[in-house]
Amino acid sequence: MRADARRNHARLLKVATEAFAEHGEGASLDDIAKRAGVGSGTLYRHFPTRRALLEAAYAARIDALAERGEELSRELPPGEALTKWLHEVCVATIQVRGLKSLLGTAATDTPLTTCGTLVKSTATTLLTAAQSEGTLRRDLTPTDLLRLTHGIATAAELGSGEREISQYLRLLLEGILSGSSAPVSPH
Amino acid sequence: MRADARRNHARLLKVATEAFAEHGEGASLDDIAKRAGVGSGTLYRHFPTRRALLEAAYAARIDALAERGEELSRELPPGEALTKWLHEVCVATIQVRGLKSLLGTAATDTPLTTCGTLVKSTATTLLTAAQSEGTLRRDLTPTDLLRLTHGIATAAELGSGEREISQYLRLLLEGILSGSSAPVSPH
DNA sequence: ACCTGAACACCGTTCAAGT
DNA sequence: ACCTGAACACCGTTCAAGT
Numbered sequence: 001m002r003a004d005a006r007r008n009h010a011r012l013l014k015v016a017t018e019a020f021a022e023h024g025e026g027a028s029l030d031d032i033a034k035r036a037g038v039g040s041g042t043l044y045r046h047f048p049t050r051r052a053l054l055e056a057a058y059a060a061r062i063d064a065l066a067e068r069g070e071e072l073s074r075e076l077p078p079g080e081a082l083t084k085w086l087h088e089v090c091v092a093t094i095q096v097r098g099l100k101s102l103l104g105t106a107a108t109d110t111p112l113t114t115c116g117t118l119v120k121s122t123a124t125t126l127l128t129a130a131q132s133e134g135t136l137r138r139d140l141t142p143t144d145l146l147r148l149t150h151g152i153a154t155a156a157e158l159g160s161g162e163r164e165i166s167q168y169l170r171l172l173l174e175g176i177l178s179g180s181s182a183p184v185s186p187h
Numbered sequence: 188m189r190a191d192a193r194r195n196h197a198r199l200l201k202v203a204t205e206a207f208a209e210h211g212e213g214a215s216l217d218d219i220a221k222r223a224g225v226g227s228g229t230l231y232r233h234f235p236t237r238r239a240l241l242e243a244a245y246a247a248r249i250d251a252l253a254e255r256g257e258e259l260s261r262e263l264p265p266g267e268a269l270t271k272w273l274h275e276v277c278v279a280t281i282q283v284r285g286l287k288s289l290l291g292t293a294a295t296d297t298p299l300t301t302c303g304t305l306v307k308s309t310a311t312t313l314l315t316a317a318q319s320e321g322t323l324r325r326d327l328t329p330t331d332l333l334r335l336t337h338g339i340a341t342a343a344e345l346g347s348g349e350r351e352i353s354q355y356l357r358l359l360l361e362g363i364l365s366g367s368s369a370p371v372s373p374h
Numbered sequence: 375a376c377c378t379g380a381a382c383a384c385c386g387t388t389c390a391a392g393t
Numbered sequence: 394a395c396c397t398g399a400a401c402a403c404c405g406t407t408c409a410a411g412t
Contacts, residue, residue: 001375001376002375002376004377005375005376008376008377028403028404028405029405030404030405038377038378039377039379040378040406041376041378041379042377044405044406044407045377050405104345107342107345108345137358140358144351147342147343147345147346147351147355148339148355148358148359150341150342151338151339151340151341151343151355152335153338154337154338154341155294155334155335155338156334156338158291158294158295158337159334164331164334168331168335171331171335171359175358175359175361175362188394188395189394191395192395192396195395195396215384215385215386216386216387217384225396227386227387227388227397227398228389228395228398229395229396229397231386231387231388232395232396375412376411376412377410377411377412378408378409378411378412379409379410379411380407380409381406381408381409382405382406382408383404383405383406384406385402385404386401386402386404387400387401387402387403388399388401389398389400389401390397390398390399390400391396391398391399392397393395393396
């Protein structure tokens with residue numbers, strides 16, 4: 001890669017991260033190119049689709065989230081590790097604008113993106129451990145778990161945001177019908 | 188209202204309903220105006236915002252959903268009525284393109300739209316009945332319930348769609364942690 | 375090999391002119 | 394009182410021309 005190409009790539013990534021954080025995943029691509037000081041064509045050369053740019057901009061974030069999951073699985077009992085990680089995934093989904101749809105792509109049976117594969121792999125680790133321990137239903141796949149977590153984040157987002165995450169996640173974990181006990185709390 | 192104004196209003200509503208069904212809530216407003224045979228200004232005169240048009244187009248649908256809830260509350264035991272209604276809300280959320288964001292507005296403490304108020308009122312009826320009966324947690328407000336249902340629909344939408352609704356709704360009702368029993372099935 | 379920016383198609387919204 | 398449609402601002406995407 002030529003020197004100026006590499007520099008443009010880096011600047012685009014930096015500006016894009018800021019733009020997505022500020023305006024969400026719908027941020028103007030033209031504006032990103034302008035702010036990075038390159039022609040719009042250059043943006044499309046480096047990142048042919050909005051998704052590609054979004055992915056590149058948040059790759060580090062996603063990596064950290066996956067790494068954090070592995071860390072928790074080493075440090076805590078399976079049930080607690082899973083609960084805590086799901087909580088952090090929800091927080092990231094809401095708090096980091098533009099991350100939401102990206103995490104949504106992880107919730108498919110065969111994730112098409114690198115970050116999707118990574119997140120799903122972490123979910124699998126935490127889920128199987130909790131299932132072996134006996135604190136999680138066996139009829140639940142990693143895909144189901146990620147979808148439901150995405151749903152909980154969406155539900156919490158309809159409210160004031162983070163405040164509802166703990167509550168709604170606990171409700172998913174315990175069920176909303178009467179008669180269930182409360183084996184694990186999400187905080 | 189002048190005769191031509193009333194005719195335009197009706198045509199816009201008809202075309203808009205079709206357009207939203209076909210292209211989702213982001214359907215082109217300009218296209219709607221063209222297909223209705225009116226100038227774009229006329230559309231804005233009748234429906235100043237996209238939301239207003241969306242609401243008008245789906246008002247009948249929402250009314251039917253609320254009415255259906257009242258009907259279920261008369262015909263079935265509270266727990267079953269609630270479960271069945273939530274299932275139907277999820278189906279409508281996914282199946283009827285453009286309805287999703289509209290139902291989202293019902294999930295606030297003080298809904299701003301007529302249809303939001305209606306849906307929330309139905310949710311309240313079903314929820315309080317189930318709580319009185321003792322089959323639903325007491326620490327759950329109608330707003331929470333609608334938000335969680337919206338979340339479940341979103342989760343199911345990440346999959347193939349309707350197929351997952353029953354499963355995910357049951358998981359919310361029963362909880363995903365081990366040790367819970369299954370008092371009510373959503374079908 | 376890479377970049378630029380004009381050009382094109384599209385969309386939402388407004389408003390002066392018309393009836 | 395209501396409608397029309399040109400006009401404006403904006404956006405995504407492509408591509409001929411440049412270096």
